[in-house]
Amino acid sequence: MDVRRESEATPTKNRTGVERKSERELVVTRTVNAPARLVFEAWTKAELFRRWWVPKSYGQTLLSCEMDVRVGGQYRLVFPHEDSTMEFFGTYLEVTPHSRLVWTNEEGDDGKTVTTVTFDETAGKTLLVVHDLYPSTEALDSGSTGAMPEALDQLDELLASLGSSTETK
């Protein structure tokens, strides 16, 4: 569906920022040109979430995506991985509609990573701040948790090749 209309400004891509706050923390920021309630919806409804969490350029699709978005609720994402599957799962610790989500990533061998997402709306746009607190420096670097799929190397190549070709759908 093409949502770009003459009357509407073409959605421009906003800058994604990444900062390594400490040896155990990574922070990603991005502004989305929409009110927080819509951005929050895209983060909390499984059928929407699964459409963007794994970028097309990453070359993978989620096999399944279950999300029970409420405090104490669980989520489980299943990816194809080589001949088998890889699962990411955890528990929602905080669910504050349109402003804050906190969940754990429990698939790692060395403790839980806690992801905090805040939705901060100003003038119809929403600043997203995704903060990952890793149990250890090693966990962050190895990408053993959901925040950093281990096949990122492939992504790098893909992005490089996509740079020269046009977007394919």
Added chain:
Amino acid sequence: MAQYGQAHFDASFGALSDATRRGVLEQLGRADASITALAERFHMTLTGMKKHVGVLEQAGLVSTEKVGRVRTCKLGLRGLEEEAAWIERYRQFWAARFDELDIVVEELKWKEKANGRKKRK
């Protein structure tokens, strides 16, 4: 990730976790310095500073050279460049993800508009 130099990143991020070592890197960013000078500046023993410099050197963040009886330290650029590359790769991944999020959210906006902004919540 293994092919991307896992051990190197563990070492360099570990090295960066210490405030003194970050200070040393900052200092060396301005000018090369001897271990003695660094020890004085950071109010620690020569042995203590040697240990910190050793950690930084192992991580490839600092290189040292002995000239006469003085060991001079300077920044090892390679390490920092690789870290910057690591962060950039991570950034690109999220940028790609957010570009997809934009599409989903634009659709939600469009639907909301099409529904005449019916209050449904």
